[in-house]
Amino acid sequence: MTRVFSGIQPTGEPHIGNYFGAMRNYVRLGQQYGSDAIYCIVDLHAPTNPAAYDPATLARLTFEMALANMAVGLDPEQVIFFVQSQVREHTELSWLLTVNTPLGELERMTQFKDKAGKLESIPAGLLMYPVLMAADILLYKADTVPVGEDQVQHIELTREIARRFNHAYGPTFPEPRAVLEQAALRVPGVDGHAKMSKSKGESSTIGLLEPLGSIWNKVRPAPTDPARVRRSDPGNPDICLIGDYHKLFSDAQTLLEITDGCRTAGIGCIDCKKRLMPGIERELTPIQARAAELRERPETVLAGLAYGAERARAIAAPVMDEVRTRMGFLRAGARP
Template structure:
């Protein structure tokens, strides 16, 4: 199966990115043809500093490789290196109803909060549709917040087909039961734009402090507590095995247990979980040229595939 997904290089990746999406990339690279990319063109809607953007792109590549993405099994590349995708975006845009994009949440949220939104943000889902369709993608592993965008992609492919005939492979979103919507330190969805993220890499002590500051309710220590719907418990579940989770449920229900204890447990399990990736990242940082070579090779492979799909789309709509 052709599996494709992308991540924006807008800052350091967080637990939500990993548990919702990146760990799926790594699992799925084993028995599929995985295409994974760093969405720098999408990041232009928020990152406006060129040096910062370049640095973020390289960092994102290091992060993905350190977490286990294997360039011998999957294709890793940078979105902007594939100009076929931007041309395909135009072909799709000419058939995209305004109303469809007006309903998309990234644009809607910004508008509702009274923030200035540009045409890049408005048409963001069409570039994303082109990303997906350009590689004949069948499966798109993502967190829950991207499912709407994949539905838009399916709609756009459907209307293109209606106008010009069958051209694209119809993709499907793939989300996990646990991890599709990881909560942040305030209990809302973990997101770079809410400033409530816990990073995968970075200073362990600083991350531990952030964990200790996770917002909880103010029930007294002796009260029994309900793990259901508790975001600290939800975070713990991402890392712990079934026995540890069952033991934690007991502690919650028995009472006499404070949130400080589960915070410490979350810090410990998360540090242990990401320790090997941290070490791999330090190794990879010593040889950035190899990382650049991986991205170059990925772009060559990605362009081959996207070029053939773009040719199909061009001839379908008569621009060649």
């Protein structure tokens, strides 16, 4: 049996990097695996990123992330889709895994070192982030985890945590594998950053639910091939973020025309950007229309999340019973 687990943080508005890198894949895997596809909005992870976490907006952003995933096509009747903090077993398992995880392994995590280097005071939660991530996965005994390249090291740690627990307390958890099917879809930021990221701010992202006029206002001044100083200079669409966006949004004929036009200086950068907009409109308009419908019926989104949490707890509770028993905790009402 294959069981898929993946989580997405609610620390910003959903953008096209989320869409192409994760959300479309969620829908595809959900259609393939049904209730064995488990997706979680990992709101407990949000406070580990002080720069992006805002308690005043966390609930709204969590709702928006749920709404966006449903608008893309994720069906809460088909998959298990819920909010992490509404299934308390995540935090319990995280603590029990924490006491068995060496400090040195956590300090070696690349993401921890990168983020810690930017902070004056390092919260312990940032160090423990990958243990909570391991608990998210192992709580459902998931064996397949779709992730980006930057999360592969965390999956390797999860495998080591599972291996260590199994050795100490008996076979309990499978060792999950990372699935990098969407690794090629590394969407660059519209401001020229190598990767579109909520942490870079709205100037870097194209929102999945952003009005088309606002998207054009970001695309129009976006950097292109720096070698194209003049309109008559040929360019290279393979090193241009607008060329990358065409590969995501444009049909084959448009892609062929802009690629040839760029290399021969037959088309200018602003015209290339204009040719991009119909593809963006074609892809995002149906999603935005479904999102508008769901926004008119917020109870539908909340009910889907509540149903998902109920189904998640039905899996998580017996796993936690098993973990407590293996670790030797006294069961309520039972004699030692």
